[in-house]
Amino acid sequence: MVSRIIDAHAHVGRFGSWANVSCTPEELLEKMDASGVERAVLFAPDNSLVRKAVRMYPKRFVGYVWPNPHDSEALSLVKESVKRWGFKGIKLHPLVHAFLPTDEEVLPIVEFAEKERIPVAIHSGHPPFSLPWSIGELAEMYPEVRIVMLHMGHAHGVYIQAAINTAKKYDNIILETSGVSMHSKIKEAVEKVGEGRVVFGSDYPFHDYSVELRKVDVAGLTRRQKDLVLRENAKMLL
């Protein structure tokens, strides 16, 4: 297994309701250390938690801002996070905040990403708002913006297939592996979409490193492909 892994998707804070998971930056660091993970991209609904974690551990964490596009302050939060706090990307969750990736409120945020040349990571895998086809429509509108499709379709085979097919169509889409239910699709994504366009993510604390890394390990990748997925490809997202 590759060491000095980069995790393109992790969280701090508490996620209540049905999820009932939480973690502190220190708990996450302990998990990362035990799993050979050097750095992790962090986002949380409470952006101040990410800000604090990045400030405390700048060599280990990279912050992405997570706005609610329906909020009138969304764009100013995004701008402040990137310009003042040094956040390196934007995370959007269409399902949680009930919007389509191409909705009017989202576009100024994506245009800011385009101007700043930062990636936009978008949750995928759940109807009606977070499906690969809709993320593809956004990718088509903004070919210069790198769009990270988080979970690459997640736990439904049909959506995973759609994630791969959509990423094949738009070369600004990068697939992220956390929570994907079929290890074999990681290999298929690398082969069909390209070995430079798949990145490892854990989605900790929703998923554990031991499980998420194992999927990459048994996917049938070559040593070089593993190196790219677990580390090298994610560098462009930092």
Ligand SMILES: [Zn+2]
């Ligand atoms: Zn997540």
